[in-house]
Amino acid sequence: MQQPTVNIIGAGPAGLNAAISLAKLEIKVNLFEKQDKPGGHLSHWHSLFPNMYDAKTLLKSTINNIKHPNIKLYTSKNIKQIKRQNNQWTISSDQNQEYTSDAVIITSGFNLFDATKKEEYGYGIYPQVITSLELEQMFNKRSKWPFSEEIEAPKAGFVHCVGSRDTKCGNNWCSKVCCVKAVKQAIEFKKLFPKAEVNCFYMDLRMFGKGYEELYMKAQVDYNIQFVRGRLSEASPANGNKVNIKAEDTLMNRPLKQNLDMLVLMVGMTPAILLNKQSEHIDFVKPKFQQGFITPVDNYQSIISQDTPGVFAAGTCKGPASLIDVIQDAKATAFEVLEYLKKEKEKKAEILEKFNMICAH
Amino acid sequence: MLKTWNEYQKEVPDDHFFYVRSCIRQTFFPGSETMLLRILREHLNKDVFEDPRHTTCTGIGYHSDIIPLETIMTVVGRQLALMTEAGYKNLLVSCVTSFGIYLEILDMWKHFPEKLENTKIALKKSTNREFEIPESVSHASDVIFHFKDKIREKSNLKLINLQTGQPLKVVDHIGCHYAKIFPHEGFGGAEFPSVLSGLIKTWGGEMIDYPERRHCCGFGFRHYLVQENRGYSISNAKLKFESMAQYKPDFIIANCPGCTMFLDKWQYALAEMTGKTYDTKNNGIPVLTYEELAGLMLGHNPWQMGMQMHQINVEPLLEKLGYNYCKKEKYYLAGKPTKSP
Amino acid sequence: MCPLNFGYSVSEVKVIDLNQEKPVWLKKIFKLEPSLYRCISCGNCAAICTAGHFTEMKFYRLCLNAFRGQTSELKNNAKACILCGKCQFACPRGVNIRHAIMLITQIQQP
Numbered sequence: 160m161q162q163p164t165v166n167i168i169g170a171g172p173a174g175l176n177a178a179i180s181l182a183k184l185e186i187k188v189n190l191f192e193k194q195d196k197p198g199g200h201l202s203h204w205h206s207l208f209p210n211m212y213d214a215k216t217l218l219k220s221t222i223n224n225i226k227h228p229n230i231k232l233y234t235s236k237n238i239k240q241i242k243r244q245n246n247q248w249t250i251s252s253d254q255n256q257e258y259t260s261d262a263v264i265i266t267s268g269f270n271l272f273d274a275t276k277k278e279e280y281g282y283g284i285y286p287q288v289i290t291s292l293e294l295e296q297m298f299n300k301r302s303k304w305p306f307s308e309e310i311e312a313p314k315a316g317f318v319h320c321v322g323s324r325d326t327k328c329g330n331n332w333c334s335k336v337c338c339v340k341a342v343k344q345a346i347e348f349k350k351l352f353p354k355a356e357v358n359c360f361y362m363d364l365r366m367f368g369k370g371y372e373e374l375y376m377k378a379q380v381d382y383n384i385q386f387v388r389g390r391l392s393e394a395s396p397a398n399g400n401k402v403n404i405k406a407e408d409t410l411m412n413r414p415l416k417q418n419l420d421m422l423v424l425m426v427g428m429t430p431a432i433l434l435n436k437q438s439e440h441i442d443f444v445k446p447k448f449q450q451g452f453i454t455p456v457d458n459y460q461s462i463i464s465q466d467t468p469g470v471f472a473a474g475t476c477k478g479p480a481s482l483i484d485v486i487q488d489a490k491a492t493a494f495e496v497l498e499y500l501k502k503e504k505e506k507k508a509e510i511l512e513k514f515n516m517i518c519a520h
Numbered sequence: 521m522l523k524t525w526n527e528y529q530k531e532v533p534d535d536h537f538f539y540v541r542s543c544i545r546q547t548f549f550p551g552s553e554t555m556l557l558r559i560l561r562e563h564l565n566k567d568v569f570e571d572p573r574h575t576t577c578t579g580i581g582y583h584s585d586i587i588p589l590e591t592i593m594t595v596v597g598r599q600l601a602l603m604t605e606a607g608y609k610n611l612l613v614s615c616v617t618s619f620g621i622y623l624e625i626l627d628m629w630k631h632f633p634e635k636l637e638n639t640k641i642a643l644k645k646s647t648n649r650e651f652e653i654p655e656s657v658s659h660a661s662d663v664i665f666h667f668k669d670k671i672r673e674k675s676n677l678k679l680i681n682l683q684t685g686q687p688l689k690v691v692d693h694i695g696c697h698y699a700k701i702f703p704h705e706g707f708g709g710a711e712f713p714s715v716l717s718g719l720i721k722t723w724g725g726e727m728i729d730y731p732e733r734r735h736c737c738g739f740g741f742r743h744y745l746v747q748e749n750r751g752y753s754i755s756n757a758k759l760k761f762e763s764m765a766q767y768k769p770d771f772i773i774a775n776c777p778g779c780t781m782f783l784d785k786w787q788y789a790l791a792e793m794t795g796k797t798y799d800t801k802n803n804g805i806p807v808l809t810y811e812e813l814a815g816l817m818l819g820h821n822p823w824q825m826g827m828q829m830h831q832i833n834v835e836p837l838l839e840k841l842g843y844n845y846c847k848k849e850k851y852y853l854a855g856k857p858t859k860s861p
Numbered sequence: 862m863c864p865l866n867f868g869y870s871v872s873e874v875k876v877i878d879l880n881q882e883k884p885v886w887l888k889k890i891f892k893l894e895p896s897l898y899r900c901i902s903c904g905n906c907a908a909i910c911t912a913g914h915f916t917e918m919k920f921y922r923l924c925l926n927a928f929r930g931q932t933s934e935l936k937n938n939a940k941a942c943i944l945c946g947k948c949q950f951a952c953p954r955g956v957n958i959r960h961a962i963m964l965i966t967q968i969q970q971p
Contacts, residue, residue, distance in 0.1 A: 278525045278711045358879070376954070379898045383891075385928055388902075393711075396729045398766050403731035408877060410902050410925055416731075417879035751869035758871055792865040 162187050163500045166250050166260040168238050171199020172482055173474025173489040174266035175221050180493030182229035186500065189258050190230060191250075193237045197222055199268050205298035207482060208336075208343040209370035241265075241470070246503070248469055261503065262469040262496050265453065266489065269428040269475040272322025272330065279393045280318065280424055287402040288394055288422045290321075291337070294344055298351075306400065306420035312354035313420040316404055317341040318391050319361040323427030323479075332450060334427030335479040338364050339371045341425045342378045349382040357384045358417070360391055360406055368481060387415065394422055428479040452478045461492040462499075469503075471496055526712030530705060532658050532666040538608035539570045539660075540599055542615030543580065545809075548781040551825030553614055555811040556660050563674060563818055564667055568612065571602045579617040583741035593639040594646065596625045601649035609655040612663060616776035619659045620697030623705055626653065657705070659698060661715045661775035661810045665707055668722045675817040679725030681770065682842035687726040688770040691805075692716035693760070693783060695776025696736050710734075716773050716810060723817055732763035738786070739778040754793075757786040764805070765798040771806040771837050773813060783807045784831045804832040816843065823849045883930045886968050890927065894961045899954040900924040906948035906958060916941035920948055920958055923965065932970075939965040 163186050167174045170192035178188045196202065201221075204214035225232060237253040241263060248263045274282035274290050282288045287305045289297075296302045306313050319341055323334040338361065345357045364386065366372040378384040389407040397403035401418040408415045430451030453472045456462055461471050473492040474485045537560070541553055560566040578595050581587035603611060613619040629636035643649055664671070679688045694713040699706025708714035711734070717727040738756030743749045760783070764772070774780040784807040791797050797804050807830065815825050822843070827834045828850045838845055891897055900921060907919040917934075918941035926935055942962045949958045 275524050278709070281711075283524055284526055284712070376899060379901075380895060383898055386901075393734065395731045395733060397731050408929065411877060411929055411931070413875050413877050415877040415879060415929070747868050749869075750867070751872050754869070755872040755874070759874065789867060790871070793867065793871060795864065 163262075163504075164189065164260040165262045165264060165496055165500075166248065166258055167191065167264045167266055168241075168250065169193075169199065169266040169268055169474075169476070170197035170225075170232065170234075171266060171268045171474065171485075172201050172221070173268065173476075173485045174199075174264070175225055176486050176489035177264050177266060177473055177493045177496075178230050179221070179224045179227070180490050181496060182225075182227040184493065184497050186229065186497065188230045189260065190225065190232045191236045191238055191252070191258075192232070192234045195235050197225070197232060197234065200271075201482070203292055203295055203299075205295045206343070206347065208339045209368065209374045211343070211347075243469075246469075261500055262471065264492060264496065265463075265470065265472045265476055266474045267431040267476045269479070270431055272328070272334075272426040272429050274321060274424045274426050276328050277321055277424070280321065280391065280422070281394045281396075281402070282424055285394065285396055285402050285422075287400070287420060288424065290424050290426045291340060291344060292426065294348075294423050298344075298347055304421070310420055311352070312356065313352055314356045314401075314418065315345075315348055315358075315421040315423065316391075316417065316419045317345055317357070317359040317423045317425060319359065319364075319425050320390070321424040321426050322429065324362065330427060330429060330450075332427075332479060333365060335365070335367070336481045337425035337427055339366060339368065339374060339481075341423070342366075342371075342375050342384070344423065345384045346374070346378050346382050349384065357382075359384060359386045361386060361388055362390060368483070389415070428475060431476060452476065461488065461495055469499065471499075524712070525703065525709035526714065528704075528707065528709050528712075530662060530707050531656070532662045533610040533656050534666075535566050536608060537566065537568045537610050537612035537658070537663070538603040538606060538654075539568050539612045540574055540577070540614060540618060541570075542618065542777045543576045544781065545614060545777045548777070548784070548829065549809050549812065549826060550829055551815070551827070552809040552811040553660075555815040555820065555825055556614070556664070558820075559667075559671070559811070559814055559818065560663070564670060569606050569608055571606060574599050574602055577615075577618040577621045579615070579621040580741060582621065583617070584745055585742065590638070590642065592621065593625055593628075593635065594642045596622060597639045597643040597651050598647060598649060600654060601643060601647070601651035603654065604650065604652045609652075611654040611657045612660060613657065614660050614777075616659065616695030616698045617778065619657070619695075619705075620701050622654075622657050623702050626657070627702070629653070659706075659715075659775065661698075662707065664810050664814050665715045665718050668719050671814055671817055672722055675723070676819065677723075677817050677841065677843070679720065679723050679841070681840045683840060687724055688840065689728055689767060690720045690725045691728050691730055691764045691767065691769040691772050692720070692733070693737060693772060693774040693776075693779050694734075695774070695779050698775060716775055719810060719813065720773065723813075728764070728767045728769060730764045730767055732760045735760055735763075737774075737776075737779040737782045739776075739782055744782075753782075754786050754789060757782055758790055761787065761790070761798045761805075768800070769805055770840060771808055771834075773808050773810060775810055780807055780809055788831045801836065803836055806830065806832045806834045806837045808834070808837075816841070821845065821849070823853050877929050877931065879929070881930055884932060884971075886970050887927060887930065887932060890961070890964045890968060894957055894964055896955060896957045897924060897927070897961055899956050901954060903953060905951045905953060906956075909947045909951045911945055911947065912941045912943055918942055920962070924956075924961075927965075935965055936970060942966075 166189045167178055168191050170190050178190045181188050198218050201218050207214050238250050240251045242249045247259050249257050249259045251257045322330050341359050366375050387408055389409045391404055391406045394402050394404050397418045402422050403418050406415050453476050456465055461473055463470050463472055471492050473489045560568045578587045578592045582592045681688050700710045703709035720727045738753040744753040772783050787804040799805050812825050822845050902921045907913050912918040917938050939962050946959050
């Protein structure tokens with residue numbers, strides 16, 4: 160019998176890891192990426208929480224692993240349609256090329272929240288206000304600091320939950336990773352500028368993962384990073400190329416102000432919008448997109464709906480998740496896909512057997 | 521699509537306005553409203569109609585919990601009836617409080633049509649008048665903003681300090697009810713109001729975005745109305761002065777009657793109470809209305825615009841601008857001495 | 862010049878100004894007892910505090926005030942502590958509270 164094929168949409172950490180696992184299980188994989196390079200958001204990061212692992216090393220080794228005879232990578236391919244045809248799934252790209260497979264894994268990931276929507280923080284207007292992604296680029300030396308090189312002791316602020324847990328911008332969910340990422344970035348910043356003064360403005364600190372709480376304590380004790388419970392009300396320009404911030408210190412029960420050289424907005428995760436808009440192009444029996452993220456059948460399985468056999472989802476297209484979670488989810492999904500393909504094969508064999516029996520009579 | 525609010529532009533009609541005045545402006549900035557009418561009529565050849573029968577919008581009473589909702593709706597209905605009777609559709613409002621009131625009531629009528637019906641009945645019964653909903657509501661500063669380039673073309677003045685050759689440093693204050701209630705009704709929305717900063721930039725000055733720019737001036741209606749509460753009111757103004765003083769601004773420009781008055785008068789009160797003035801020369805920071813500034817741009821006599829009525833002396837600013845004015849005329853406008861304050 | 866009485870007065874600003882430099886003696890306290898940085902304001906110290914039943918003494922609030930550079934009441938509130946040390950048993954993050962209190966009450970403040 161022919162070797163089964165799986166189409167994977169999105170070559171970020173979820174897509175890459177699912178592809179590698181499937182390839183090792185002797186399954187053919189077509190991996191589609193809309194950017195010109197695989198890697199997704201991972202390619203922007205500098206180092207990874209909680210142990211400051213070098214992001215580039217991880218990216219390189221992952222991309223090396225997909226150089227496998229069973230994996231075919233298609234870059235600059237925007238998938239616009241997923242269709243079911245005779246127990247198989249056909250996906251088509253912008254250029255109207257069609258690819259047929261026995262199963263599909265959607266690993267379309269997330270978009271970062273557009274910080275200009277929180278106009279009170281002045282992102283895109285005041286140069287001192289940057290996003291967490293831009294800070295990673297600065298750590299990577301791909302862009303310049305928003306303050307003068309002469310400043311030895313810059314004052315920096317991190318705003319948690321920008322575009323998360325916020326009904327005002329329609330994002331009710333917690334983006335999960337920003338808390339620990341802010342702690343990680345604050346530490347990295349302090350390493351580069353030991354005399355810097357760093358304040359993190361949080362609503363709750365959600366240090367859910369292994370080693371996260373420890374990293375938080377390290378930030379406090381070893382790097383003297385201050386944590387202020389309270390959300391920023393606004394940022395406005397201040398004298399001397401600084402930005403003035405106002406917040407309520409909810410523990411002190413008093414308002415607070417400070418002039419900063421750099422204000423980092425911890426932008427949250429939003430669903431990959433394109434997928435949401437294209438739901439009519441996906442042949443689900445009952446397409447489910449709770450808050451724009453794909454809802455798996457009962458939140459415990461990666462299969463999207465029991466009525467849609469053969470379509471799976473992995474990674475952050477199902478909701479905010481850390482990189483570790485995403486990789487594990489992708490590997491688990493690969494195993495589920497294998498099981499599904501086996502069952503389909505058995506079904507086919509059964510039908511063939513019955514057919515042969517009828518013919519024999 | 522616009523990405524940020526600071527690029528947001530509001531639509532303002534080009535001609536045919538029905539003008540409604542403020543209750544308090546003519547006392548504190550007596551020439552401003554006349555200046556607006558002269559600019560629109562004489563300099564820009566626009567049609568502006570004013571009905572002497574129009575009254576207060578009762579906004580101050582409404583915000584102080586004295587005027588009930590039904591009453592203010594009927595009063596607003598009456599103003600609109602005067603406009604309807606005169607055949608106008610574009611409401612032009614001098615006062616930010618009134619501007620907020622008109623927008624708020626129109627919005628309420630939109631969401632609760634039965635309230636509109638009740639108002640129509642009440643107005644018909646009490647005055648036998650009928651009204652239509654205006655096509656547009658503009659604040660007077662919107663209109664000056666709309667014609668700012670035309671004013672620049674007609675002007676020989678640039679907002680430059682002739683003594684230093686540098687652009688004048690200007691801080692603005694936007695009345696809270698200008699765009700904080702309905703961001704779409706103001707240039708730049710609530711966070712990045714450009715209605716005054718746009719004038720300053722176009723006319724050659726340097727706009728300063730100081731930290732407490734969006735802070736309320738402290739007016740707050742019921743707060744300053746009660747004498748015991750005025751300490752709270754003045755403290756808010758103090759916060760603003762302290763925030764702007766570090767930039768050494770040459771003047772303050774404001775678009776709200778109450779704010780302009782407070783920013784002007786409170787500087788004197790604070791000087792008396794704390795001994796502190798917010799400029800280097802013990803004068804205080806001059807406070808201008810947008811009409812006065814536009815009037816200066818068009819070469820009008822500052823004393824005819826009533827600028828001698830300001831608490832903070834504007835002459836140091838006129839000197840900086842190298843403005844051609846007659847010092848002697850300040851209190852001798854009508855040929856005989858007016859009373860010195 | 863005698864200030865004019867208008868019948869009202871200017872209110873004091875409540876805002877915490879983080880731009881203000883922290884006093885040297887306060888920095889010294891953090892240097893001598895760095896475990897202070899561990900505090901997360903959970904309030905366990907105050908829940909168990911004997912002095913807290915009768916006074917303004919709440920150790921986590923002393924800590925917060927110190928972090929924010931609000932020092933006016935620091936020493937006075939710390940004096941209420943009777944150094945029983947129950948809080949130190951309760952603290953989930955291992956702050957050396959007794960030593961910190963000793964430092965706050967005894968360090969030379971101008």
